[in-house]
Amino acid sequence: MTTAVVLGVDIGTSSSKGVLVDLTGRVLRSRVREHRVQRPRPGWVEMDGQVWWAEFVALARDLLAPGDAHVVSVGVSGMGPCVLLTDAAGTPLRPAILYGVDTRSTPQIARLTARLGADEILRRCGSALSTQAAGAKVAWVADAEPELFARARRLFMPSSWLVFKLTGQYLLDQHSASQCTPLYDSVEQRWHRPWADEIAPGLELPELRWPGEVAGGITGEAAEVTGLAPGTPVVTGTIDAWSEALSVGAHRVGDLMLMYGTTMFLLHTVPHPLTSPSLWGTVGALPGTRNLAGGMATSGAVTGWLRELFGAEDYPELLRLAERSGPGARGLLMLPYFAGERTPLLDPDARGVIAGLTLSHGRGDIYRAALEATGLGARHNIETIEAAGGDIRRVVAVGGGTQGALWTQIVSDITGLAQHVPSVTIGASYGAAFLAAAVVQRVDIDRWNPIAEVREPRPEFAADYDELYQLYRQLYAASSSVAHALAARQARLAIPPQPAITEPVEEVNP
Template sequence: MKVSAVLGVDIGTSSSKGVLVDVDGRVLRSSTRAHEVSRPRPGWVEMDADVWWQEFVSLTRDLLAPGDVEVVAVGVSGMGPCVLLTDAANVPLRPAILYGVDTRSTDQIAQLNERFGADEILRRCGSALSSQAAGAKVAWVAENEPDLYQRARRLFMPSSWLAVKLTDEYVLDHHSASQCTPLYDTDDHDWYHPWAAEIAPGVVLPPLRWPGDVAGRVTAEAAAVTGLPAGVPVITGTIDAWSEAISVGAQGVGDLMLMYGTTMFLVHTVAARVTDPSLWGTVGALPGTRNLAGGLATSGAITAWLRELFGSPDYPDLLRLAEASGPGARGLLMLPYFAGERTPILDPQARGILAGLTVSHDRGDLYRAALEATGLGVRHNIETIEASGGDIRRVVAVGGGTQGGLWTQIVSDVTGRAQVIPAQTIGASYGAAFLAAQTGWTVSIEAWNPVTEVCEPRAEFAADYDELYGLYRELYTSSKRVAHALAARQVRFLGAARTDASKEQRNEGVAS
């Protein structure tokens, strides 16, 4: 007899994950597909949407292969906010432009602020324009790729792309829409059509639903490709960080979710609408909720980069070396701005810095400094959230970075905040599965995923980390001009390198 289960799939920055979960919240099977984003220029981060669908199909067929599970609903989520423009037949016109790690829309942000007013955008949309704003990236395509844009008719994100491929329904969730600044009005919970008509002419913006609402049902065509039963419901889905918050029950007023992944997301649930120009004010993933959110542009991306530089040792070995290094990484301090930075400095031209290096420092020190840099960035965001009117009462950790214990311990030590860690930290795919389960079952996340661990800050390290945090804040301010100048040089260097490559290709063509 087959076991009834829900399928949850999340399209992340560095991998796609799928899980099968039974009615009691037990993960029956999980599967992962690693991928890479494209970085064609400094500040540009893209991905081919075909990869999203191919990996969904591969994950689903892998998970269903034993034939012992009957899928009764499908949940989807994905990184965001992203901008995938297609024609009217849902054919992608270019690779998707990813969320705040892609910083290309600086000029469009300035133009939109001038056109509509920065204060008015913040008031209506809940967030100031930044590299996170999907609306500004639509404007970038319209301005820089006008011939392509003339064919644009629809706007997708990873979750809505999976939904349309599975159901033929063109929808988007309210939370994702609220990150399409300045296209969405967070008070009216609807597209703001006067601005949308000017910023995204010709694009028919999708009908809006809540993440747990049913988008549609698996079509016969999608069933044949994926192996899913035709007719099962597919939820609308949402952005991965908000699905992660659902997966650990971090949706109550006062909760703050910390998502440990390729990037770091912070999602704080507030009692009423709160805005701050250095944070993101959004509607929540659940009806009636509101969030104040932030994010580091790089966190796990830095540790993965270091691991590659070190010759790809196992992560447990690097964590052991980092633990031996001790608090303060033997006098090292890192700014984690390797892809610019999102909140709270909103500086796409910021760059990573490793200060205090000597020839006596080793791999463990560098790895420790990277972990501490994330903690320092989280502390900066927490202080900004609370200064803006947030009220953080509970911190919940989720994501792959919670494994091993050291990273979460460092963040607690640096911030002085305890973190609760649930039994299941697999993240967004589990949250998507939970939302899908609610289409047919009566379930609670507290029963599915109870808290099993609390990471307490260690008081003996508080003074050292207070001093390091002061230096961290000072280092950005004092190095900002140099970092911006180097960012400009990187753009020029890449342009020169591309010109040389083009000449070489032309010469090869003549020689052949």
């Protein structure tokens, strides 16, 4: 006897994840395939879009192999906003340019801001132009690779690319479009043709749908390679952070989602559009919702880098050492700007700093400083959200970094905010599965994924972390000119590309 299930797949920065979930929300099986992005030059972060499809196929076949489940709907999500340009037939013309961690579009940001006007961009689009903006990345391709761009006809992101490969439909969700600044009008919730025609002439912009709307059915060709039944409905996906928020029910006014992943993401739901030059004002994942969002360029990326650097066997070993180090990491302070910084600094040339090092410090102290750096960066973003008019009433944590108590406890201690941790913190793939289930039957996410525990801030550490936070803010101001000079030196160096990794693994931790 087979069980009716939904399939959710998310294409992330460091891995792709797939889950089979029954219609009560129970995860039956999960699978992960790791990969690496390519960094062909300083400030460039790319990935071959064909890897996204290959990993979806592999995940689907792995999850369906036992033959005891019948997939009734498919949901997808992915990192973003990304820019994958293809020809009219949907063949990629170059590797995809990833979201705000790719900082190559700085000249286009400056030119378009001067040309269109900073205030008008913010009013119409909800966000200032930054390295997060997909429209500026499209402009970079038009400027730097004009012959290639002349052949470009379609624009994809990971979730829309999977929908295209599965159904043949060329579309993009409204939320992802709202991060295509300045091509999209966030007020009217449609493409802004005057700017789109100027910046991306010849590009056929996709039809817009809401996340969760049925995009189409599995084609015969896709069914043959994936093992999914022809005609199975595929729902329109969205960017991973918004899918993660849906996976934990953090989409109500006043909610703030903290996503612990390769990067740290903050997503606040607001009753009406709010804008800030230091944050991203976007259309929400559900009709009628609006968000004010922020994102750090690194978080889990730094902890993963340290694990590799230290040659540690596993994360629990480093977490034990970090807990032993104690609050304040025995006098260390880290700026986590190892890939520049997104909000609220919007500084692609910021760089990582570890201050206070002595010969007495060890791995646990440095690792603790990295965890605290995420908390300090989160506090900076939270203060900026509140200064812009945000009203944070509940914080929900999600992502791999919620496994184990230490990281979330540190962030609660630094921010002074309690965090609600749900039963399932898999994240975006589970959110994609939730959207897929919602087209089959009525689904209540609070029943699917109830809150399992609440991480309360410990008041005895508040004063120490207040002092550390002030030092954190001062350290960036004091070191930024040196960091920018070093970034300029790095820009003159060549960084060899890194190979992709597609070997399956059981689990990825922060």
